[in-house]
Amino acid sequence: MTIQFKALPTEDVQALQGGGPDAYGNTPERQVSDGDGMPCRHCLKNIAAGDGYLVLAYRPFPQLQPYAETGPIFLHAQECERAVEAEIIPEILESADYIVRGYGKDDRIVYGSGGVIPTDAIVARAETLFEREGIAYVHVRSARNNCYQCRIERA
Known part of the structure; x- marks a missing residue:
């Protein structure tokens, strides 16, 4: 995937x-x-x-x-170019780990989908989550402060 x-x-x-x-x-x-x-x-x-x-x-x-x-x-504060959509982990994800959590089409958390994941395992975790039928998209959030980082979707 x-x-x-x-x-x-x-x-x-x-x-x-x-x-x-x-x-x-x-x-x-x-x-x-x-x-x-x-x-x-x-x-x-x-x-x-x-x-x-x-x-x-x-x-x-x-x-x-x-x-x-x-x-x-x-x-x-000034205009910047939007990141190209890619499978490559974005530059901003430089911490050791992040919360990776799935959401359904209703924009609600899919229980059991969230976890603190090592940064180098985010791609694999997202691919695993997308194998579940009820997951429409995934958020990557700070493991320390829960701040939203980016969204992951199926290509």
Whole structure:
């Protein structure tokens, strides 16, 4: 099976970069990166020291419902190119491990699908999850803070 890591949609990111409201209706905060641990969820690269970035609340689900987690993410403050959808683990996934969890077509967690997975095993874990009939897509989240990193879909 082939999978694809997917970044946030460009249309959504450009709205936020233009001052549009985040998931809580707030204007994204603007900061300057020190170059350490500021992963942009659009280009899926780390934000370089000295570059501006946004901090905002993001909900990677289409509607509010009990499983629609919202949390902080970072984006480049200026336009950046969206990461190419590929099976290769994105640059931002540089920690030792991540939460990898499956969701159904109803955008709810598929129980028993989540786990803390070593980074080098994420692709294999996602492929295994997609063998289950009820899994529509997978999230990769920080194992320490539960922050959304990216989405994985079947190719």
